[in-house]
């Protein structure tokens with residue numbers, strides 16, 4: 075597939091997003107590379123085994139469970155897509171990649187809107203029922219960890235302006251190690267700012283992260299909060315399950331796995347425990363690695379199949395793309411997959427926001443609920 079590339083200069087890369095109104099499109103900001111990739115107009119769906127060398131980038135979206143049932147997620151996920159146009163912004167340079175005729179993209183007016191919103195904050199009863207059912211399964215030793223979630227319906231006073239939400243997500247999370255993503259299809263947008271890297275691949279280097287265990291931020295005592303998190307037994311246990319499961323999952327396919335040091339990852343609203351896990355592999359593609367490792371116990375639970383069966387049974391909402399792998403693969407086969415958390419599905423004036431947390435034997439219902447409120451702020455503050 076032949077693509078051409080040219081340098082362009084837009085005041086704001088979101089002009090590219092706005093230019094392709096109603097077309098399928100995606101945005102992916104990688105904070106580690108400080109690189110923003112946007113794609114527009116579906117050109118082709120690619121089979122799994124494809125090497126992808128013919129395309130500058132491929133965007134892949136899975137769903138949390140293999141399939142979706144709820145109408146709201148219809149048509150979303152379980153695809154790897156090549157777009158006709160890409161805009162890549164890195165180091166102050168913008169490159170437009172295009173297949174076919176060149177296009178001219180103008181600067182677009184980029185207003186910020188404040189959306190007045192309200193959402194049900196009375197779902198504690200539902201939460202507590204879910205919590206009780208799943209902690210009973212933990213007490214019965216069916217599972218040792220399970221990650222439960224809430225779907226929060228947010229109603230706004232006007233149609234939600236996606237570019238405005240994206241500008242907020244990009245600005246508010248700029249220095250915060252969060253990957254910003256957006257995927258528009260058939261009038262709906264799934265977007266968010268996630269810190270959870272599922273897997274990264276650069277040549278034969280495979281890098282995954284355990285990211286689980288949370289404490290809220292405290293502007294007065296942030297260093298104290300970090301120290302508390304690092305030595306908190308419940309959080310360390312919850313985190314260790316993720317490390318062990320990812321390391322064992324990688325070992326099934328490669329030889330040596332190296333687990334790095336655990337540190338604290340600080341985001342805009344919370345701190346998390348984070349541990350890198352490295353391996354070498356020359357055979358598996360990035361997409362294969364993402365499918366092998368999803369869902370880690372940071373998003374599903376352990377043992378995974380029992381945890382998933384419990385979630386299917388007790389969670390009332392459909393997860394769709396929430397906590398599912400989303401990723402970008404470049405022409406060399408390198409790239410990154412993240413898990414779509416701190417996210418929302420938006421259509422018209424409605425946003426369905428998703429927020430979850432890991433339960434272990436020592437979890438407390440109210441504390442975990444409050445933790446999901448902290449995580450929900452990523453979406454709420456972007457409105």
Ligand SMILES: C=C(O[C@H]1C=CC=C(C(=O)O)[C@@H]1O)C(=O)O
Nearest residue numbers: 286287288372415429430431432
């Ligand atoms: C499932 C979510 O967070 C995960 C990622 C980091 C920390 C987590 C925790 O401490 O529970 C969760 O495992 C979510 O934000 O919806």
